[in-house]
Amino acid sequence: MLDLLLAGFGNVLSPQIFILITLGVAVGIVFGAVPGLTAVMAIALCLPMTYTLGPAAGISLLIALFVGATSGGLISAILLKIPGTPSSIATTFDGAPMMENGEGAKALGVGIVFSFIGTILSIGALMFIAPSLARVALSFGPHEYFAIAIFSLTLIATLSSGSMIKGIFAGVAGFAISTVGIAPVDAITRFTFGRVEINAGFSILTVLVGMFAVAEVIRVAESAHRKGGAPITPPLLVKIKGFGFSMAEFLGQIPNAIRSSLIGISIGILPGIGAGTSNIISYIAAKKRSKTPEKFGKGTIEGVVASETANNAGIGGAMIPLLTLGIPGDAVTAILLGGLMIHGIQPGPMLFITQGPLVYTIFAALVVAAIMMLILEFVGLRLFIKLLAIPKHILLPIILVLCAVGAFGLASRIFDVWTILAFGILGYAFVKAGMPTAPFIIGFILGPMAETNFRRGLQLSAGDFTGFLTNPIAGTFLALAALSILWQVYVALRPHKIATLPNAQD
Amino acid sequence: MSRNSELIIGLAMLGAGLGYLYLTMQLPRRGAVDATFFPYALGSAMAALGLLQILFTLRRSGFLPLAPSERLQPRQLLTVAATLGLVAGFIAALRPLGFPIAAALFLFAQFWLLTPSTQRPRPILYAVLAILSAVVIFVTFRYGFRLMLPGGPLTPYLP
Incomplete structure (x- = not known):
């Protein structure tokens, strides 16, 4: 393992990959920091650049974007009181009051350092858990994979924000869209209307880019002429000394950071409830365990530490099911999965056997990206603050053109560019209908996995459906899937009180 | 969101499910569990969820009128x-x-x-x-x- 890891570091510290990681982290931070731009957009628009790179270089770039974008959200969360990404919502609760109290530099320093710590701890967990889980997963057959796919889909659909009916519908609709093309096992063409371009189904990337990036441009178009929107003015910061906090303050936050990391990693592993949830849960946990809970919401570093450690700890957590089972937990890991597949890498337990050096290159890339994130956010903070003021009406059309280039680059077909427009309209319709997009994407990705393994599982058990229930692992996951639906139905039907969080935005 | 909007969403969900089921019925059959098995299950689920959305909207009370800022000009x-x-x-x-x-x-x-x-x-x-x-x-x-x-x-x- 150690020799593979050293070889991985050797790969990522080569000048080409190191420069790519540095650029990737910088671009990621900007996308995380600017409200409205997302990690998915950052990865989508850089994907075509990886087409001609080798797998190690291409994947390192994508991972650097992921790490940078997850952390970048803290900049706008603290400076503008607007979370750049959902994973930084709880950072605003204490980061923004600290900014108002003249402690903006300290809040940023704390956020940056504990983002780094959260990332590193989660990479440690990834390196420790993933190979063992992959060994266990090697014994999984179609029954287990079908059950895990259904469990993941159920979890993400029921736990998505908003109405559960709409969440489940979105997951089922994504699954339905994935049935377009040649069917598994009996190879019948379904719903292609004679178009050979979709015989292999829609590409994950065109669906993701359309649903997220194009839909966002349409959404911005809608609000462009709404009255009351003030342009973003980057705030001024006083001179920053070191990271802005003392060693005693740092040491005092270690238990909080470890607890928040564990929350972030555990939640990150589960599909559907990633950093967007873990930052809030660890904030609540930190408040409950704090000796001074009354300071929460008024500007305490404990709140910033809890949120930022947890959301970055989700990075390693989310990579565990992605690499070992090929199951993405959210849209960002879904687009990473697309990127891996473009480079001919099929995540799953076999990846650890057939492409061991590449897996450890990914681990090394994560570590180097985390270190670069710490350095770049500290050194380039003033530059990133200036970038917050880039007008969206300039940025988004350029992003859209880059997305079109990415779609065209998949197979040099204009058809794929039309596809992103179609899915963009669908994504916009989802936003207007209050329907969550993540279950759709996960349904689209896990659909073929579920169907193929269901058909194969039935063939193995000679058409006997009970094989899925008598297999202990498959039976457990299917039972958990059923329980998660029943629990959510119970939660939806019982009268509930609304939890209040300090400074919570609506 | 207003009651009408939620009803329209429910109708669209139901329509999508029924449309998908109609397209599934055009596919050739090759046994009980074939390439149409999942499309039938998914189409039925989409239609059922659409119906549930409509029913819950009709039963629910307390819809607030849209704020002027929420209305599309x-x-x-x-x-x-x-x-x-x-x-x-x-x-x-x-x-x-x-x-x-x-x-x-x-x-x-x-x-x-x-x-x-x-x-x-x-x-x-x-x-x-x-x-x-x-x-x-x-x-x-x-x-x-x-x-x-x-x-x-x-x-x-x-x-």
Whole structure:
């Protein structure tokens, strides 16, 4: 393992990959920091650049974007009181009051350092858990994979924000869209209307880019002429000394950071409830365990530490099911999965056997990206603050053109560019209908996995459906899937009180 | 969201499920569990969820009227339609005009269209930015990443 890891570091510290990681982290931070731009957009628009790179270089770039974008959200969360990404919502609760109290530099320093710590701890967990889980997963057959796919889909659909009916519908609709093309096992063409371009189904990337990036441009178009929107003015910061906090303050936050990391990693592993949830849960946990809970919401570093450690700890957590089972937990890991597949890498337990050096290159890339994130956010903070003021009406059309280039680059077909427009309209319709997009994407990705393994599982058990229930692992996951639906139905039907969080935005 | 909006969403969900089921029925059958098994299950689930959405909306009370800021104004709808038209035009023009010209025209128009009402459009800046962005993207991808973006009428002049 150690020799593979050293070889991985050797790969990522080569000048080409190191420069790519540095650029990737910088671009990621900007996308995380600017409200409205997302990690998915950052990865989508850089994907075509990886087409001609080798797998190690291409994947390192994508991972650097992921790490940078997850952390970048803290900049706008603290400076503008607007979370750049959902994973930084709880950072605003204490980061923004600290900014108002003249402690903006300290809040940023704390956020940056504990983002780094959260990332590193989660990479440690990834390196420790993933190979063992992959060994266990090697014994999984179609029954287990079908059950895990259904469990993941159920979890993400029921736990998505908003109405559960709409969440489940979105997951089922994504699954339905994935049935377009040649069917598994009996190879019948379904719903292609004679178009050979979709015989292999829609590409994950065109669906993701359309649903997220194009839909966002349409959404911005809608609000462009709404009255009351003030342009973003980057705030001024006083001179920053070191990271802005003392060693005693740092040491005092270690238990909080470890607890928040564990929350972030555990939640990150589960599909559907990633950093967007873990930052809030660890904030609540930190408040409950704090000796001074009354300071929460008024500007305490404990709140910033809890949120930022947890959301970055989700990075390693989310990579565990992605690499070992090929199951993405959210849209960002879904687009990473697309990127891996473009480079001919099929995540799953076999990846650890057939492409061991590449897996450890990914681990090394994560570590180097985390270190670069710490350095770049500290050194380039003033530059990133200036970038917050880039007008969206300039940025988004350029992003859209880059997305079109990415779609065209998949197979040099204009058809794929039309596809992103179609899915963009669908994504916009989802936003207007209050329907969550993540279950759709996960349904689209896990659909073929579920169907193929269901058909194969039935063939193995000679058409006997009970094989899925008598297999202990498959039976457990299917039972958990059923329980998660029943629990959510119970939660939806019982009268509930609304939890209040300090400074919570609506 | 208003009761009517939720009802329309429910009807759209039901319609999507029924439409998918109709398309599934056109597929050839090869036994009880074949290529239509999942489409039938998914279509039925979509239709059932649509019905549930309609039923819950009809049973639920306490819908609040939309706030004025939530209502789409005709100008906003026009901007959305124009954006969609511009994107469609850009894609349609990719082959005949080539990427550099199509992208520059699209960017110029889209910059202008998305300019917030609180700011004055700056056509010269937009034109320079549009041309510069289109050229940089085209050169970077065509020569840097060997992605053969269509050159259109410029093809004979390209190295």
